[in-house]
Amino acid sequence: MKKVRSGGISLFIVLLVGTLVLISAPARAHKVTIFAWVEGDTVFTESKFSGGRKVRGAKVAVFDREGTQLLEGTTDGEGEFSFKIPTLTDLRVALNAGMGHRAEWTITESEIREAGGREDVGEAGGQEEAQSADMPRQVSDDLSLSKEEIKELIDESLESKLTPIVKILSEMQTRGPSITEVIGGIGYIVGLMGVALYFLSKRKKNSGKGHD
Amino acid sequence: MHISEGILSAPVLVAGAALAAAGVAVGLKKMDPDAIPRVAVLSSGFFVASLIHVPIGPSSIHLIVNGINGLLLGWQCFPSIFIALTLQAILFQFGGITVLGVNTVNMALPGVICYYLFRGPVTHGRRIISLASAFACGFLAVFFSAILVALSLVWAEESFTAVAELIVVAHLPVMVIEGLITLFCVAFLKRVKPELLGGRHEKGA
Numbered sequence: 409m410k411k412v413r414s415g416g417i418s419l420f421i422v423l424l425v426g427t428l429v430l431i432s433a434p435a436r437a438h439k440v441t442i443f444a445w446v447e448g449d450t451v452f453t454e455s456k457f458s459g460g461r462k463v464r465g466a467k468v469a470v471f472d473r474e475g476t477q478l479l480e481g482t483t484d485g486e487g488e489f490s491f492k493i494p495t496l497t498d499l500r501v502a503l504n505a506g507m508g509h510r511a512e513w514t515i516t517e518s519e520i521r522e523a524g525g526r527e528d529v530g531e532a533g534g535q536e537e538a539q540s541a542d543m544p545r546q547v548s549d550d551l552s553l554s555k556e557e558i559k560e561l562i563d564e565s566l567e568s569k570l571t572p573i574v575k576i577l578s579e580m581q582t583r584g585p586s587i588t589e590v591i592g593g594i595g596y597i598v599g600l601m602g603v604a605l606y607f608l609s610k611r612k613k614n615s616g617k618g619h620d
Numbered sequence: 621m622h623i624s625e626g627i628l629s630a631p632v633l634v635a636g637a638a639l640a641a642a643g644v645a646v647g648l649k650k651m652d653p654d655a656i657p658r659v660a661v662l663s664s665g666f667f668v669a670s671l672i673h674v675p676i677g678p679s680s681i682h683l684i685v686n687g688i689n690g691l692l693l694g695w696q697c698f699p700s701i702f703i704a705l706t707l708q709a710i711l712f713q714f715g716g717i718t719v720l721g722v723n724t725v726n727m728a729l730p731g732v733i734c735y736y737l738f739r740g741p742v743t744h745g746r747r748i749i750s751l752a753s754a755f756a757c758g759f760l761a762v763f764f765s766a767i768l769v770a771l772s773l774v775w776a777e778e779s780f781t782a783v784a785e786l787i788v789v790a791h792l793p794v795m796v797i798e799g800l801i802t803l804f805c806v807a808f809l810k811r812v813k814p815e816l817l818g819g820r821h822e823k824g825a
Binding site: 439440502504506507508509510511512585589590592593594596597598600601604605608612 | 621622623624625626627653656657659660663664667668671703704707708711712713714769772773776783786787790
């Protein structure tokens with residue numbers, strides 16, 4: 409009797425869950441991500457709910473290594489927000505999309521250096537570099553391009569070539585859960601149920617033996 | 621409605637974890653071996669429901685189905701929702717491990733409240749009363765969750781009323797949809813398995 413009852417219920421709910429899975433096939437999810445990258449002296453950020461919906465009008469705060477807030481802004485209609493790099497340090501970009509949704513992205517100092525951003529801000533260390541940089545520049549006067557100019561040109565073309573890749577990366581970040589993960593999760597739950605029932609059935613058997 | 625990591629302060633997290641642990645313990649204690657498959661199946665339902673998005677309004681909202689979970693499981697919806705949220709945190713990165721307790725309480729407690737509020741009316745003989753209370757159960761479970769989320773954010777955001785208003789308004793469509801889902805589930809179960817709604821599965825009740 410009991411078996412029949414729970415059998416029917418399980419069937420009903422399995423069907424229900426099945427339909428839910430099918431409906432959610434283009435799995436969209438519930439998580440926010442922020443993705444930030446450096447181009448020159450500017451940091452660009454892109455904020456999305458996973459599944460690709462843009463986070464509009466959300467607060468973005470930028471912190472330095474020590475956790476002091478450097479600046480703050482709001483995402484635009486495309487979920488984007490960009491700012492000039494204020495100081496040469498590790499930048500922690502935190503998105504607060506409200507209602508308890510939060511995400512972070514860290515840009516390291518070396519990343520900013522590599523992108524050629526704000527060499528002037530790190531003044532203490534920058535002066536020495538400037539002096540040594542002067543010499544090759546003088547030498548290269550008779551050449552058509554200086555080291556810096558070549559570097560700038562390469563950076564420029566690299567940036568434009570890398571932009572689509574950066575976009576793809578940011579999209580990968582915000583992709584919702586895949587069907588495998590969904591099925592996997594349900595599998596875990598069924599597995600847990602199996603484990604619980606297994607131990608209970610063992611206990612039942614043992615207590616049954618005791619009665620005999 | 622999952623609160624992300626890094627928003628709440630430690631006392632809120634600890635309080636949430638303690639409450640969730642207590643709720644899960646009560647739920648497990650009340651769990652009858654025969655009820656385990658039901659808990660598992662409703663847990664799967666909760667796990668999957670959060671992937672169904674309601675594309676209305678400015679924010680990102682999804683189904684929660686904690687009303688039907690609470691109505692059918694009572695206190696057992698605590699373990700059910702806890703397991704589902706754990707898997708969501710691990711597999712989907714919704715919420716997070718440290719906020720698991722707070723999120724469990726935010727979703728499961730309204731389920732338990734609705735269980736006590738609506739278990740009686742749902743089994744009422746008059747169809748209209750029964751279905752109306754089923755709708756209210758699904759609707760209010762989400763509403764209570766919204767309030768609890770706003771409450772947990774009190775120490776992180778500026779004002780409770782503003783946050784609560786924002787969350788409640790954003791979730792109005794979900795409340796209506798969940799009311800309807802609960803209504804249809806109850807209508808179906810009344811026809812097929814009326815004893816499921818009787819709350820008989822609870823040892824203590």
